[in-house]
Amino acid sequence: MGVMLSVKNLDVYYGSIHAIKNISFEVAEGEIVTLIGANGAGKTTTLHSISGLVKPKSGEITFCGNNLMAVEPHKIIRLGLAQVPEGRRIFAKMTVQENLEMGAYIRNDGGAISEDYEKIFERLPRLKERRRQIAGTLSGGEQQMLAIGRALMCNPKMLLLDEPSMGLSPLLVGEIFEIIKDVNKTGVTVLLVEQNAKKALEIADHAYVLETGSIAMQGDADELANNEKVRKAYLGG
Structure with missing residues (x-):
């Protein structure tokens, strides 16, 4: 290591x-x-x-x-190197799914990206249930999960x-x-x-x-x- x-x-x-x-x-x-x-x-x-x-x-x-x-x-x-900032800073007016898409913006490996959505939804099932929900309406804990999920989408x-x-x-x-x-x-x-x-x-x-x-x-x-x-x-x- x-x-x-x-x-x-x-x-x-x-x-x-x-x-x-x-x-x-x-x-x-x-x-x-x-x-x-x-x-x-x-x-x-x-x-x-x-x-x-x-x-x-x-x-x-x-x-x-x-x-x-x-x-x-x-x-x-x-x-x-991906950062999950203090206070979460999600995109409040976008859906959960769109927030995750923003996390993947630096990538160009389309196929792997959709696999990663599934991986993230598997790890954070609460986000899967709310994938179409506007992020600003999530609870604090769910917003924190989303901020982590978004950072993971860039495959850090x-x-x-x-x-x-x-x-x-x-x-x-x-x-x-x-x-x-x-x-x-x-x-x-x-x-x-x-x-x-x-x-x-x-x-x-x-x-x-x-x-x-x-x-x-x-x-x-x-x-x-x-x-x-x-x-x-x-x-x-």
Whole structure:
């Protein structure tokens, strides 16, 4: 298992605010890696740096041997890196099916695309029942499923997930995390940014704890889940 994503000495500023301070981490092929930390710790900024939405001041980001700092944001998805943004951002006025079609827009392998619809509907049966429904009328959990399904339609090697549990009931959070685990089992590598540290550590292989723009701790997810400091700060004792 080689390293799929490598972030080295990343520095990001917003004006004079030093938001990300010289962080380094990596994600090996086939893993689920999570970045956990309080609100404002820099988790989303890190993700946005990888997907090209934020321009870092310095550092290196490589994905499958490509220097992402040199790739235009809209071309990053063509390398096999798909992001499920915070707050889902589905196309609210389009149907479920049309949203999924938007996910496949970079592909030109028509036959395989229709197979992938079926795969996604198999994995997310609730979307199949609602394939003709207007996406804006779905529940929050269903919208999150749709955002994941749409990202999977571009057949990515790696999925970046930004706060997938946000605003969902505990029951739905469990369901979404099961879906992430299933997606990973099919061979998609996952980088997960999540405030729900407990859930994230349950499904991840490795974890990095961000505190005010720096990596405070890192290690195997189950080690961190049992670490006294992590438990106190992020797992409610």
